[in-house]
Structure formats: C-alpha cells, structure tokens
Amino acid sequence: MDEFFAYLLQFGSLNPQQLALIASKTTPLVLSKDAYFLEAGHVSRRVGFLLEGVLRICYYSKQGDEITRNFIDEMHLTTDLRGLEYGLASPEYVQAVTDCRLLVFAKHDWDELAHTIVGWSEMVHKMTSKHLREKLARISPMVSQDATTRYQEFLDNYPQLANRIPLSYLASFLGITPSSLSRIRKNIR
Known part of the structure; x- marks a missing residue:
C-alpha cells in the first residue's frame, strides 16, 4: 500500500x-x-x-x-x-x-x-494526463521509424520491459513479425 x-x-x-x-x-x-x-x-x-x-x-x-x-x-x-x-x-x-x-x-x-x-x-x-503523455511518447515516434529504430528506441526507453515480455508480443507492438524481430535482434548484438 x-x-x-x-x-x-x-x-x-x-x-x-x-x-x-x-x-x-x-x-x-x-x-x-x-x-x-x-x-x-x-x-x-x-x-x-x-x-x-x-x-x-x-x-x-x-x-x-x-x-x-x-x-x-x-x-x-x-x-x-x-x-x-x-x-x-x-x-x-x-x-x-x-x-x-x-x-x-x-x-x-x-x-x-x-x-x-x-x-x-x-x-x-x-x-490520467501523465499516463496519456507516457503512452504518446512511447507510440508517436514509432509511426515514422523503421523497425530497427523502433526496436532500439524501445530498448533504450524501456529496458526494464524488454526481457520480461515474449518476443511475439513485442513484435506485435512494434508492428513487425516475430521473424523480423529475431533478425533485428541478431544484427544488433
């Protein structure tokens, strides 16, 4: 509490x-x-x-x-x-x-x-306003970015989430397929 x-x-x-x-x-x-x-x-x-x-x-x-x-x-x-x-x-x-x-x-x-x-x-x-600003900050830049940039920014901005969520959910959030996300992750390492 x-x-x-x-x-x-x-x-x-x-x-x-x-x-x-x-x-x-x-x-x-x-x-x-x-x-x-x-x-x-x-x-x-x-x-x-x-x-x-x-x-x-x-x-x-x-x-x-x-x-x-x-x-x-x-x-x-x-x-x-x-x-x-x-x-x-x-x-x-x-x-x-x-x-x-x-x-x-x-x-x-x-x-x-x-x-x-x-x-x-x-x-x-x-x-409510704070959460809306956070949500917009998370989603708005993704519209104009390529998949690699979206993933990298997600890692930079939300490192505490990256290892806690299944890749299929993260791929869906980023607007890419799980296989594309796997390729991006492999190329970034």
Missing part, C-alpha cells in the same frame, strides 16, 4: 484519514500469467494499480491477427476509461504478460472517493 500512497502523493496531498479511506477501498488481486484483467466486450467496472508484473493491452484485427497496442508496468493504473465513465464495452483486452499483483478499486468505490475526498478528481485527471 505504501507504493500506491507514494504514487498518489505525486499528484496532490492527502491527509492520514484520506489515505485510510483509500486503503479501505482497495482489494488485492493476483493475476496469473495470461489471465485477463479486462476482456473485450465487457464493461470495465474497476480500476487497478499494478504493484508487480507487466500487463498488455491488445485486440484482434478484422483479419483475426492479435495486435499488442501497449504495455503497462509497475506503478501505473489500468482501466478502460470508456467503460468506467460511460458504460461502454471495451474493444480491447488487458492481459497479464507475467504473474501480476494489483490493488483494485471497484467502480463504486472509485466514484465514492471522488465524492468524498476534496481534490480527488483533480488528482485522477493529473494521473
């Missing part, structure tokens, strides 16, 4: 009573590798904070190919905002790449925090 409190306090101040309320609303969750935090077609009714492990956000293309859109590592939130805020079914899956440990808030508890803690909504807005 201390890790989550340290994370929250980056975005605003909370007194001991508020921290106790937040702690009372969390439930620990262990996800085994390959288990889903959220499945496509379901409405997200919870928010998770990843304490340990790696999650991926993925979907299936019209051709049936599995596409990895993003990775989530420790000290980040995960949810589907469209579902949480508007009750819309998620078009994507959130799947454990490794065994994961999370703190989870049910939607009604998350909403209660917004109604009870002055400044909570502003803190959530700051968290």
Whole structure:
C-alpha cells in the first residue's frame, strides 16, 4: 500500500484519514500469467494499480491477427476509461504478460472517493494526463521509424520491459513479425 500512497502523493496531498479511506477501498488481486484483467466486450467496472508484473493491452484485427497496442508496468493504473465513465464495452483486452499483483478499486468505490475526498478528481485527471503523455511518447515516434529504430528506441526507453515480455508480443507492438524481430535482434548484438 505504501507504493500506491507514494504514487498518489505525486499528484496532490492527502491527509492520514484520506489515505485510510483509500486503503479501505482497495482489494488485492493476483493475476496469473495470461489471465485477463479486462476482456473485450465487457464493461470495465474497476480500476487497478499494478504493484508487480507487466500487463498488455491488445485486440484482434478484422483479419483475426492479435495486435499488442501497449504495455503497462509497475506503478501505473489500468482501466478502460470508456467503460468506467460511460458504460461502454471495451474493444480491447488487458492481459497479464507475467504473474501480476494489483490493488483494485471497484467502480463504486472509485466514484465514492471522488465524492468524498476534496481534490480527488483533480488528482485522477493529473494521473490520467501523465499516463496519456507516457503512452504518446512511447507510440508517436514509432509511426515514422523503421523497425530497427523502433526496436532500439524501445530498448533504450524501456529496458526494464524488454526481457520480461515474449518476443511475439513485442513484435506485435512494434508492428513487425516475430521473424523480423529475431533478425533485428541478431544484427544488433
């Protein structure tokens, strides 16, 4: 819980009573590798904070190919905002790449925090904005880069993820085939 409190306090101040309320609303969750935090077609009714492990956000293309859109590592939130805020079914899956440990808030508890803690909504807005900036920084440059550059930049920017995720997921994220990624890795060594 201390890790989550340290994370929250980056975005605003909370007194001991508020921290106790937040702690009372969390439930620990262990996800085994390959288990889903959220499945496509379901409405997200919870928010998770990843304490340990790696999650991926993925979907299936019209051709049936599995596409990895993003990775989530420790000290980040995960949810589907469209579902949480508007009750819309998620078009994507959130799947454990490794065994994961999370703190989870049910939607009604998350909403209660917004109604009870002055400044909570502003803190959530700051968290969401930070994660959006990180996601854009990870994805935006990839559009105009060749595959080798995309892979090298991924290694440079996210070295803690490179050895924790299967090559097939990384290849999908980079927009290349696993065999192309193997060739790139061989040429870089």
